[in-house]
Amino acid sequence: MTFRRNPSVGAIRRAGIDAALEESEARYRALFEQSPIGVFAFDRSLRLTDCNLAFVLLLDSTYDRLIGLDLRGLRDATLAPFFDRVLQGEPAYYEGPYRATTSERTVAIALRLSPLRDAEEEVTGGLGLVEDITARKAAQQALARSEANFRALIENAPDAIGVYRGGGTHLYVNPKLAQYLGYSRDEMKALRVRDLIHEADHALFEDRNRRRELGETLPPAEYRLVHKDGRVVSAEIISMPMQFDGGPAVLAMIRDLTERRQIQLQLLQSDRLASVGMLAAGIAHEINNPLAYVMANLDVLARRLLPEMLTLADDDAGRARVGRVAEIVEQARDGADRMRRIVRDVKTFARGDDDTREPLEVQTVLDAALQLVSHDLRDRARVVRDFAPVPRVLASESRLGQVFLNLLVNALQALSPRENGAEHEVRVRISSQDADTVLVEIGATGDGIAADVLPRVFDPFFTTKPVGVGTGLGLFVCQGIVTSLGGTLSIRSQEGRGTTVSVRLPAMTESSFSSSEPPSSLTGALRRSRVLLVDDEVSLCRALTAALQGEHDVVAVNSGEAALATLETDKAFDVILCDVMMPGITGMDVWTRAVAAHPELEPRFVFTTGGAFSSEATAFLEKGKTYLEKPFDMPRLRSLLRRRARS
Numbered sequence: 001m002t003f004r005r006n007p008s009v010g011a012i013r014r015a016g017i018d019a020a021l022e023e024s025e026a027r028y029r030a031l032f033e034q035s036p037i038g039v040f041a042f043d044r045s046l047r048l049t050d051c052n053l054a055f056v057l058l059l060d061s062t063y064d065r066l067i068g069l070d071l072r073g074l075r076d077a078t079l080a081p082f083f084d085r086v087l088q089g090e091p092a093y094y095e096g097p098y099r100a101t102t103s104e105r106t107v108a109i110a111l112r113l114s115p116l117r118d119a120e121e122e123v124t125g126g127l128g129l130v131e132d133i134t135a136r137k138a139a140q141q142a143l144a145r146s147e148a149n150f151r152a153l154i155e156n157a158p159d160a161i162g163v164y165r166g167g168g169t170h171l172y173v174n175p176k177l178a179q180y181l182g183y184s185r186d187e188m189k190a191l192r193v194r195d196l197i198h199e200a201d202h203a204l205f206e207d208r209n210r211r212r213e214l215g216e217t218l219p220p221a222e223y224r225l226v227h228k229d230g231r232v233v234s235a236e237i238i239s240m241p242m243q244f245d246g247g248p249a250v251l252a253m254i255r256d257l258t259e260r261r262q263i264q265l266q267l268l269q270s271d272r273l274a275s276v277g278m279l280a281a282g283i284a285h286e287i288n289n290p291l292a293y294v295m296a297n298l299d300v301l302a303r304r305l306l307p308e309m310l311t312l313a314d315d316d317a318g319r320a321r322v323g324r325v326a327e328i329v330e331q332a333r334d335g336a337d338r339m340r341r342i343v344r345d346v347k348t349f350a351r352g353d354d355d356t357r358e359p360l361e362v363q364t365v366l367d368a369a370l371q372l373v374s375h376d377l378r379d380r381a382r383v384v385r386d387f388a389p390v391p392r393v394l395a396s397e398s399r400l401g402q403v404f405l406n407l408l409v410n411a412l413q414a415l416s417p418r419e420n421g422a423e424h425e426v427r428v429r430i431s432s433q434d435a436d437t438v439l440v441e442i443g444a445t446g447d448g449i450a451a452d453v454l455p456r457v458f459d460p461f462f463t464t465k466p467v468g469v470g471t472g473l474g475l476f477v478c479q480g481i482v483t484s485l486g487g488t489l490s491i492r493s494q495e496g497r498g499t500t501v502s503v504r505l506p507a508m509t510e511s512s513f514s515s516s517e518p519p520s521s522l523t524g525a526l527r528r529s530r531v532l533l534v535d536d537e538v539s540l541c542r543a544l545t546a547a548l549q550g551e552h553d554v555v556a557v558n559s560g561e562a563a564l565a566t567l568e569t570d571k572a573f574d575v576i577l578c579d580v581m582m583p584g585i586t587g588m589d590v591w592t593r594a595v596a597a598h599p600e601l602e603p604r605f606v607f608t609t610g611g612a613f614s615s616e617a618t619a620f621l622e623k624g625k626t627y628l629e630k631p632f633d634m635p636r637l638r639s640l641l642r643r644r645a646r647s
Contacts (some may be wrong), residue, residue, distance in 0.1 A: 038132075041116070043125040046071040046083055058109075058132050061102040075101040079111070086113045086126040095133070108137040160235075160254035163244050164193045171244055177254060180235075182228030198224035198232055212241060212250065222257065234258065288610035289537045291339055292631035296543035298333045299634045302326070304550060340631045357485075359392040359508055360400065362430055362438055369404035370428065373412060380415055381424035381444065390432040391507035395485050403478045403489075404442070407501050410475070411444035414499060427500070438507050443500030449493040457491060528553055529574035529641060534563040534590065535608065536582045540630075544577075547634065552641060560585025567594050573604060575644045580609045580617050580627070588620050606640065608632070 032039055038055030042048050048069040056063060071083055076099040082092040092113040099106045112129045154161055160177035164170045173188040181188070181196060197205050201223050208218055220238045227233055234257040242251045306326050313319040370383065377383055393400075408426070415424045429441040449457065458479050475489075482489040486506045493499040531548065533556040535541050541556035548554050555573070557563050560582055567576075576594075578587040587607055595602045607627040609617070621627050628637060 038128075038130040040066075040128045040130070041125060042071055042083070042128070044087060044123065046087075049125065055130065058107065058130060059100045059103055060105040061100065065102040069102065073101075075099060082111070082113055083126070086115050087123055089115050089117075089123050091115070107132050108134040160256075162188070162193075162252050162254070163242070163249050164252065165244075165247065165249045168192060171249055180233075180254065180256060181225060187228075196225055198226055200224060208239070209250075212239065225254075286610070287339070288630035289540060291336060292610070293537065293540040293543035295333065295336045295340070295631045296540070296547045296634065298329055298336060300543065300546045301329045302333060303547075336631065357394050357396050360395050360397055361392055362390060362400075362440060362505070363387050365397055365401050366404050366428065366430065366440065369401055369408055372405060373408045376412055377408075377426060380412060381426045384425055384427045386427070386429040386431075388431045390430055390438045391435075393438050393485070393505045394508055395505065399481050400485070403481050403503065404440070406475075406478050407442045407503075410501075411442060411446075411499075414444055414446040432507065433504075436507055438505045440503040440505070441500055442503075443498060445498040448495040448497055448499055449491070450495060454491065454493055529644060530572060531555070531641065532557070532563065532566060532573040532576045532578075534558075534560070534576065534578040534582075534587065536579065544632075548638075548641070551638070559583075560587065560590045563590045564593055567598070567601065571598055571601060575641055576601065576605045578605060578607055580607050580621065586617075588617065604644070606644075 032050075033052050035052055036054055038052065038058045040048055040051035040055050048066055048071060051063070051066055056066060059066070072080070074080070078096070078098065079094060082094050085092045092111075094109070094111045094113075096108065097106060098109045098111075110131045110133050114127050115123045116125045116127055118124050154174050157174060157176060160180045161172075161174045162170050162177050163172040169192055170189050173185045175185070178185045178188050183191070194202060194205065204221065204223070208221060212218060218239065220236050223235055223237050224232050225235050236255045236257055237252055238255075239250050239252045242249055244251075306322060306329065309325075310319060310322045313322050370377070411426050424445050427441070427443045429439075429443075431439050431441075433439050458475050475491075479489045482503055482505070488502075488504045490502050490504075491499060492502070529552050531552045531554045533541055533544055533554055535544075535556075536558050538558055541558060545554045545556050555566065555570075557566055561584060563576075563578065564585070567573075578590055580587040591602075591605055591607075595605075605625070607621065607625055608630055609621065609627055610630040626640075628640070
């Protein structure tokens with residue numbers, strides 16, 4: 001029998017440990033070699049003893065060039081202090097650029113160094129983990145540039161922009177937002193967003209916050225915001241969710257609606273004035289035609305029939321009756337003339353879109369405005385006029401009239417009840433401070449304007465009037481009109497005593513201006529002229545024929561067709577007094593056809609209009625045509641016919 005010696009327990013244990021160690025080293029080596037991060041080792045003499053493939057690729061080098069590399073002699077000495085720290089037993093970290101020694105590559109790296117120790121805890125070298133962060137750095141730099149560009153864009157944006165979280169304080173405020181609401185940026189960040197919103201819109205703000213948190217996409221909304229000085233401004237706000245400083249927030253872009261409101265109101269006003277202007281011109285045309293023959297008939301009564309009746313009266317009683325009739329006729333003429341002026345004034349103020357500038361007598365325009373408010377003035381205040389002779393101004397009659405009318409209405413609305421029966425005064429003064437300036441002052445007694453309110457009276461939409469009484473645009477629009485005319489508008493006020501508004505306008509420098517019918521001397525032989533009267537109003541033709549036949553031979557026709565037929569057979573007329581607007585063939589058509597066939601007739605035309613409300617008629621008359629507005633100023637009409645008879 002043979003005996004086999006069994007291995008000892010110790011040998012078996014050592015074999016197991018060796019196997020485990022080999023397995024551990026194999027795992028470590030596999031991890032070392034396959035790691036996506038560069039790994040390298042070095043000894044106490046700072047010789048590189050090992051590295052993995054990722055490290056080789058990171059430096060764009062080879063094993064042969066790297067193994068044994070003296071780390072003290074690297075081309076880039078940036079890492080030397082970190083290696084020394086490791087040999088002293090401390091870990092080290094470096095992040096930044098590195099220029100390789102064994103290649104031409106420069107990379108951005110993140111390097112972690114740890115000391116290696118033996119069994120006695122002595123430092124034998126070090127281990128390095130290095131990662132290529134070039135792409136990350138480039139991305140960070142691009143992000144930083146993008147953020148800088150974005151911040152510059154937001155900081156200089158023309159719109160107000162803020163970032164807030166919920167209903168709390170602002171996280172960010174751009175300069176425009178702080179300026180818009182009158183705060184500093186630090187003050188804005190100390191305020192709750194809700195505090196900047198008018199209380200009437202708090203419910204809207206809360207509702208939109210709730211809907212946004214539920215993920216709803218919201219359209220822009222209009223808010224009333226409270227300025228630091230207490231006034232309310234209208235704004236359109238676009239808000240959207242975003243991430244800011246690591247948390248959810250809301251980006252709000254605020255756009256002032258003041259300019260848009262102004263444009264909308266101006267368009268609305270323009271549309272209304274255009275409609276009123278068309279209506280006024282149409283009504284004027286319908287009123288002026290019958291008013292013209294009423295005035296012409298009254299003129300016949302006053303100038304011819306009543307004097308004849310007076311010569312026929314055979315006793316004092318008869319002459320007294322004729323005198324009484326003459327008084328009644330004169331009152332009727334005065335009333336008809338007042339109607340004529342009222343219609344003219346309504347047309348003037350209805351033409352809101354008319355910016356045609358012409359030499360104007362300021363007093364004439366101001367008198368027209370006073371006439372329109374005379375009914376209200378009569379019962380509320382005494383009007384004190386102080387009109388000095390002043391030069392004419394170059395302005396649009398309708399726009400200047402709009403200014404005066406608005407200022408007079410403001411004066412009326414500012415009148416408060418007087419105690420002890422004292423009477424209010426509305427003071428209207430025209431003067432010339434110097435040869436270059438015409439000054440119009442409109443003032444009224446009353447409570448005056450508070451000192452803290454006075455600087456804001458020209459702000460658009462600012463008003464102290466009750467809701468529904470004022471829009472806050474009257475003085476703003478007036479100031480714009482006066483400024484466009486080269487003038488200035490200012491206000492002085494004293495609480496308890498009243499307010500005065502001053503309008504300064506540049507005076508005309510020209511000494512005279514030509515007109516379509518310049519005055520001429522009436523010297524020379526007087527002869528009866530022949531007048532062709534063309535008007536579709538039969539009653540007007542009869543009245544004018546009766547009024548003019550004492551000095552002129554009048555042929556009246558009632559249509560454009562009849563006028564053309566008459567001129568074909570008889571062209572010996574000194575004046576062709578032709579209505580512009582007639583059914584069928586208009587006065588414009590008569591002029592076009594007659595002048596085309598007989599050019600010598602052109603200077604004989606004088607047109608009449610009861611309110612040329614079509615753009616075609618307006619353009620026609622503005623081309624240097626001589627025209628008279630109905631109802632006629634009979635002395636002016638007679639003077640014109642006499643001049644034509646002598647020409």
